[in-house]
Amino acid sequence: MPTKAKLLTIGDLEAGFSSYCEALRRLVTSGRDIDAIRRTLCWDYLQRLHTSLPQSYRSPEDLVARYRRATSCARAN
Structure with missing residues (x-):
C-alpha cells in the first residue's frame, strides 16, 4: 500500500465497496498476478x-x- 494513502473510515470504505470490487475485477480480467494485485489500494480497502x-x-x-x-468460465464458452 502506498505510504501516503488517505485513511478512510469504515463508512467511507463501505460507500466505495462496489468501486473497489470493480477495480479488483478489472485487475483480474487484465491478467495481473496476485502479487501485483495485493499492492493496490482496492486490495487494501477490501x-x-x-x-x-x-x-x-x-x-x-x-x-x-x-x-x-x-x-475462465466466460472464456470457455
Whole structure:
C-alpha cells in the first residue's frame, strides 16, 4: 500500500465497496498476478473492510478466486 494513502473510515470504505470490487475485477480480467494485485489500494480497502466486518464482506482473496473462475468460465464458452 502506498505510504501516503488517505485513511478512510469504515463508512467511507463501505460507500466505495462496489468501486473497489470493480477495480479488483478489472485487475483480474487484465491478467495481473496476485502479487501485483495485493499492492493496490482496492486490495487494501477490501482487506480493511473484511478485517473490520468479516461477517459482511468477503476477503479479497475470495473475490479474486471468484473473478478468476468467472473469467475462465466466460472464456470457455
